Amino acid sequence: MSKSDSQDPIAERDRRIESLERKLAKEAANRTAMEALTAKVSELEAESEIQRIEYELKLAGCRSVKDGRALLDDYDGDVDALKEAEPWLFADAPAKQQGGKTGLPNAGTNTDAGKTMWRWRRFAGLDDSNDNA
Numbered sequence: 001m002s003k004s005d006s007q008d009p010i011a012e013r014d015r016r017i018e019s020l021e022r023k024l025a026k027e028a029a030n031r032t033a034m035e036a037l038t039a040k041v042s043e044l045e046a047e048s049e050i051q052r053i054e055y056e057l058k059l060a061g062c063r064s065v066k067d068g069r070a071l072l073d074d075y076d077g078d079v080d081a082l083k084e085a086e087p088w089l090f091a092d093a094p095a096k097q098q099g100g101k102t103g104l105p106n107a108g109t110n111t112d113a114g115k116t117m118w119r120w121r122r123f124a125g126l127d128d129s130n131d132n133a
Contacts, residue, residue: 061091
């Protein structure tokens with residue numbers, strides 16, 4: 001048996017081992033990348049769920065989204081059930097403003113303060129004219 005014949009199978013075996021080690025390294029890198037991507041997807045899904053819940057609470061008129069999120073677990077994530085059980089957490093319909101269509105007092109009307117001043121001026125015998133002299 002010659003020296004070249006005995007080293008051929010050893011060299012072939014070493015090449016196969018190196019090839020398998022490279023494949024194994026690629027697979028390990030792919031697995032690491034896959035695990036990192038899976039973790040990122042899970043993180044984005046959780047963030048998306050939080051944003052969806054906050055949006056639903058804001059849409060329902062929740063005064064404190066942080067408190068609403070904390071209590072929502074007690075109602076299995078049902079915003080309507082939370083609103084019914086905890087009405088203090090949600091804003092009522094906005095109060096109507098006194099005044100005209102713009103929300104400002106009507107220009108020609110007397111306010112209570114104006115009526116009071118007019119009455120006291122009359123009792124004091126002061127002239128009711130608009131002259132400030």
